Each structure stands twice: as C-alpha cells, then as structure tokens.
Amino acid sequence: MADIMLNVNKVSKQYRLGLIGTGTLSHDLNRWWRKLIGKDDPFLKIGELNNRKVRGNSDYVWALQDISFEVRKGEVLGIIGENGAGKSTLLKILSRVTGPTTGEIKTKGRIASLLEVGTGFHPEMTGRENIFLNGAILGMTKKEIASKINEIIDFSGCERYIDTPVKRYSSGMRVRLAFAVAAHLEPDILVIDEVLAVGDAEFQKKAIGKMQDISKGEGRTVLFVSHNMAAIETLCDRVIVLKDGRFFDEGTPTEAINNYLKNSTFSQRIIEFNKNGIVDVKEGIQMIYAGVENASAEHVDDVLDVTSEIDIRFKFINKTKGKVLSFGYDLKNIREEVIFGSGSKFTCNINEVTELVCRIPANFLNDDMYQIHLYAHSEAMNLLYSEKDLLTFEIKDIKRESGYLGRINGVIRPKLLWQSVSDK
Amino acid sequence: MNTLKEEKWLYTISSKKPLINLNFKEIWRYRxxxxxxxxxxxxxxxxxxxxxPIWYIIQPLFTSVIFTLIFNNLANIPTGDGVPSFLFNLAGITSWNYFKECLTGTSGTFTKNQNIFGKVYFPRVIMPLSIVFSNLLKFGIQSLVFIGFYLFYVYVENAQIKPNTSLILLPIVILIMAMLGLGLGMLISSMTTKYRDLTFLVQFGVQLLMYGSAVMYPLSYFREKLPEYAWLVEYNPIAIVIEVFRNMTLGVNSFSLKEFIYALVVSVILFLFGLIVFNRTEKNFIDTV
Incomplete structure (x- = not known):
C-alpha cells in the first residue's frame, strides 16, 4: 500500500429536500443555537436512506453515507450505481464543488474533473480565447495552455472557426472544443463523469481513445463514472458499486458489474408465484413459475451477456376446460419497441403442471434492457392471460479488448458470417 | 490508519471549517x-x-452634467472657492463609481456564478477579485477623462485649483475603496446564497448610500445645513474617502488624518470580515443556492 493517491474516509453528505423558505430559517436558527451552546447538530441524526422511489418521513436524506475507499497511483477506478446512487455527489465532493457533511478526503495530487465540459465558455469570445479561459478555469496556467494550443485546436477539429465567437458555433462544435480542452489537462487525478454521451460517433471514438491513452498509456490515476458497462469493464482496474448512497460492492470490473446487474432493481428475471404467497389464477391459468434463464452458464440466474443462450421458461396449471392452449410472449425493449413475438399451440393436461421452454439463441439480442409480455389464449382465441411486464431483464455487453467501446447500433445484434472473398 | 498520518498529503477535503482557510499559494497559482x-x-x-469603450466615459460625464445642473445651478450647493462645480462632481462620481461597481459586482458572486461554481473548483475569491481589478481599469479610464477636464479648466479657464501634497496617498485611497466595496460585496454575496432578501436591499440601498456619501455636496456644507444629522455622513467611510479624493485632487475641503485612518481601519475590518464570511460560505453554498 505504498503509493496511495487518494484516501476517502467515511464521507457522508446530507441534503435537505423540499423548498427553501421560512421553514428552513427555523431549522437554521435551531442548528446555530445548538452550535452556540456546544451541542451536536440535531439534524444530522434524522437523515434517511436516499431512495428516491420511496416516500420518506424526513426532509433530510443522506446522499452519501460512510463511503470509504482508497485509490492507488496509476489505478483506474470505476464507480457504478443506479441513478441517484450518489455517484455524482461523490464526484462533486472529490472535485471540491461542495463539501462533505462529515468525513474527510485526503489526496496527494491535484484533482481535476470533467464533470461537465464547457464550463465558463463565454459566447462573445472567440474559440481561441475560450480555450484559454476554460483551461484556466480547469486549473491550467497560461503557459501550459499556450504550449498545447495547437494540439487542442487540432483535436477539436474546429480550426476553421477558432477565431469566431463561440456563440456562432453549433452545439456539437462547442462540445468538441470543450472536451478538447479538458482532454489536455494534466492533473494527477482525473475525475470523469459520463463523457461518452456527447458528440457524434467519430468524436466518441476519439474521446474514448484519448481516455485510454490517459489511463493506460500515461499511467494517470483516474476515477471514472459511467453507465456504459463495456467501457467500464475495458478501462477500469477496479470497480466500486454504490447503492442508495451507501457502499455496496467492490471488486474486479467483471465481478462487480455482474454482481451489480444481478441486484439491479430493474431485473425481475425469475418469479416463483406460489413461493411469494401469490396464487395467480387468471381465467383458468395458474402460473407457477416464469423465468429468464441463462442456459450457457452454471447457474440459471447468472448475468446474461450478448453471448449467452437464454431460456424463457414457464410453468403453469391448466384449469380451463379445454386441453389445447396457445401460449406466447412479446419481447420488448425499454423503449417499448417489440423485438419479436413468439408462441405456439400446446396440449396441456387439465389440472396438471405444464412446463414450456423457449430458447433465444446466443449472439442475437443486443445489450439492452428487455421486458416480456406473456399471454395465453384458448383454442378459440379467447384471451386467458396477459401480463404486460411480467419479466424484465438486462443483457450486458462483453469485454472488448480495444477499439470502439460505445454501444453497437441496432435493435438486435446477430453474429453474421463475414469473410474476405478477394482472390487468394 | 495511523500510518496515513505520517504520509504527506497535498490537501485534505474535510467537513471541518477552520475560521480562515485561505490558501494564498493556491490563489497565486490561479493568477x-x-x-x-x-x-x-x-x-x-x-x-x-x-x-x-466610450461608454465607460459617457456615463460619468452625463451624470456630472446633470448633477451640476440640478445641485449646483438649481439648488445652489457651493463647491468651494474657485472650484468648477462640474469638476467637483466629476471627482465625486469617478471615485463613487469605483466603490459602487465593486460593491454591486461582487455582491452577486455566488448567485450569478452558480453554474460555473457548481461544476469546477477554483479558489472562489478569484471571482470577486477579478471584478475589483476590471473595475480598476475602468476607474483608470475615467480618471484620464477627469485629468483631461482638469487640465482644460486649469489652462483654458484659468481655474484656481491645484493638487494637494496628500495626492501621494492616492494608492491608499483606491485600496480603501476597493476593500470597502469588496468586503461589503462578499458579505452580501455570502448572505444571499440561501435567503435572497438582501439582494433587494442592495438595489436601492446603493442609491440611498450615494446621498449619504458626500458625492454631490461637500461634507462641510452638510455640517452647516443639517448639523444634527452630520454624524451620518461623518462616520461613513465612503464619504470620508470621497472627501479625501477631492481634497488631494482639487485642494478643496480639509484633510483630516484622523478621519482618514478611521476610514482605513473600517475598510480593513470590513474586508477581513467579508473574507471570513465568504470563505465559510464558499464550501457548501452550492447546496442551498
């Protein structure tokens, strides 16, 4: 543990929800009075867990609670978690935009952040003037910027417009210019928050390439927050997972990501109906089991990636009067687009358990989040059962060695035969 | 964890707030x-x-013309022996403007810059300091105009005015004005992050303050006409500074070292107090702004 660059020790951050008004003044006075007579802040005890979905009783929430970790020199640490897990709050504290409520952070190097590129751009000033201003805001000296100005202009690809006021730029050009400045920062610790979401495909490739250079080539310490699991898995040495403002998990990228996706609140991959005390009988169909299973891994509930074979399995009891049932499902992605619908007719003995399996081949679905809409009909096509979002699951991308790290385009992602047919 | 304390850390981000936490080395690095x-x-x-940039000049010139018309020609406020009232007003307005611009400029530091402060860190005090410096430049340009008219009155109109020896104190006068404006501005800026009430006060407060700051009248005239309220102006450090500025440039009014030192002390105290409050606010203001 010789060269620890950054030590985060029990950092917590409390936020007050709601509006600021006269009600806050009474709390402020209360806090001030307690401080004056030497007592603890009364409001530090009442914070609640930060879960935005649940209605709480307290106006105070802990956006971060007792976060501790260390980062070694040259390490690329990934931070993942759902929206509102506290990632951005942590980065804000690290980049000193706001202070922690309790706890402390010690660092051996200068921290610079790419929280939001283009901060402090002045629309009336030219691109060149803005490079200097923005660079200085991010902590560079004039000399440093002057020595890199050509590189920066070149990287941005805005040479033609460089002496034109920034207000004449397209929004894409503004982002390019801003990222170009930020990419040429040379802090000891670089904090990056979701930069991959900006710019067009060409620029994204450039940006990711630059990030790889920074982290791998130049041996700089990097903290990287992203929802792009492929990028996290490829770029990071270690990953920590935050959940509801608390430390949830830590490990190698593959481990941590798998564990995170398994526990993701989005996924509802396996339902055993009777186990939960729910007897789900609709028009004569009693569901027993529904599951999205990983057929190529050891355990059926292992994380699915694009190379997994997937079994969609249903068990149910036919309580109708007819033996022949039509069973099927629609597979939808998160944008409610139906990828496909599939079903068939089966002979199901009355009052007995029927088990059906449908296999989705490997290398077919893209990395995305999916929902299954299950339905069953009688032989006369009367609707017996329909459950819109019965199962939800997520397919993750696989680790890529290098090259393009963004999401591969398309609703599906089949592995097709490619070969060179030029003369041998 | 004991081993950690022996290591050399560049800096610590902590929840504890020391009274003054000014890192001059860091401010220097961001020059x-x-x-x-x-x-x-x-x-x-x-x-x-x-x-x-001509607009820099037009505003004080027009104001001086109006003041001369209203206060001197219409209301007959005397400006001292042989001192052209236009020049008297120009001197008052030029110095008052510097203080006013520093105050109003810096008083919005936190609320106006929340966008940029919410994203990157740099020593926050850089922002109000830059306003003081850019206003200094403006003050310089307006002073040139003042000098121009000064020379015009001396050589063309043969006005009996000459600068006082106290002119060597000019840098200190400018410093006092800057510290007063900056100190008060930082204080207001810190106090408006959570509750905005004070911003409304600033808007008309500055206007009212001008009438109590001996801008368009000499302090001696105020003493003569309203002796029971004279203390209001006498204890106003800005009024003292403007009086001193006119004394050193036009040779009017008397120069009182006691008053001058009083103004200096008040400005230093106000500046330090503003700095401390600003410093305590800057860390977490983004949560409540």
Missing part, C-alpha cells in the same frame, strides 16, 4: 485565471456596440 477573467469582463461588456 492567470484572474487575469483572464479581467480580460473577459473588459472585452465582452461592450461587444456589439458602436461606441464600445
């Missing part, structure tokens, strides 16, 4: 940013105007 902010303020103010 380029200070200059770039000044440059930005100066070159962008009058972009897309025809007259450009």
């Amino acid at each position: 380029d940013l200070l200059m770039l902010f000044v440059k930005r303020d100066v070159i962008t103010v009058y972009k897309q105007t025809i007259l450009g």
